Amino acid sequence: MIETPAYSRCPLCQASAAWFHSDARRPYYQCSDCLLVHVPAAWHLSPAEERAEYDRHENQLDEAGYRGFLSRLADPLLARLQPASQGLDFGCGPGPALAAMLREQGHEVALHDLYYYPNPQHLAQQWDFITASEVVEHLARPLLVLDQLWGCLRPGGWLGLMTKRVTDQQAFVNWHYKSDPTHISYFSERSFHWLAQRWDAHLEIIGADVVLMRKPETA
Template structure:
């Protein structure tokens, strides 16, 4: 039985197949994913990331990150504290927020594996070009939302699935480290399941907001 790595449902069907990998889609949350047997080893995955040349001094990279940075910055209250999750070999988004006066922590399993960052609460968390690399996106996203203060924001950047036809010729699936592919429908499903408000500032960005107070459950009448 092939379980969805986002919602754990077992109703999945082949969505696409190319020369290297298979891609399945979950009938419940619509996530498209590569089965675990076809994932890279951790060493091979890191070797791919080591090729990245991202840096806070690269104005083009800053402009790219601006697609999430700009709409998220507009929502943040003064002194909001943030975490850049999956900061990569050249942390940049954290530098951009720090330049605007927001204290930042970073975490990356390969380049900044400081587990203490995963035991703190934050007013906002960013994950840019991260979720498509996750073998267990449901587990990771649940963990990140748990680290958000009430009313806090989770800002995600990832390219989105639109149709099987577009998927078949999509450059995004040629990266061997990309194994989880979200659509707008997937994000809406996940937001509703976790009582989050969701908006899509751009074609590859999503901002999720945690409710200010726990949802009160109706009391049982005896």
């Protein structure tokens, strides 16, 4: 049995994170600064186990309910994009419905997903927008990945993220979102404010699970 330490290191801001909660599977730690809740590396799934969990998902490209869910990110982003923008759907999964929805509105959308659409060359390009729907909660090294995505945005570009947010410890105890073993990084509202300050970004908190951040026009 792995010993549960009292403290861990936040994978987002690197501040100290104290024990927050434990369930039958693993412990969770919350950062004292950005309030990110994370699962330490000793309790992460292997790549093969992670892929097996993803393969169980059954979201279909044309499923109305799934499209309605994704519209919570797509609609506010579309309202802010210039016509015929070029974007990247990062972590799109096996059925890239969000990319399809954005393409239907006249935008160009490339795909990159570690398991289903591995196109790492797209991370060496520049984009008008980048989307990551239900992705950041899976990241073992969120700062590394998010800094990389931010660097791929053109000046004035938009980063659109969808992920459910931590509110408080009492709600977390019974939160269904932590039951997915591939979820290891849980963002709070303060986590996104921390990122916005780091990047000098314009931050918009939209609803309970959508965040848009705009890159400055000039450095």
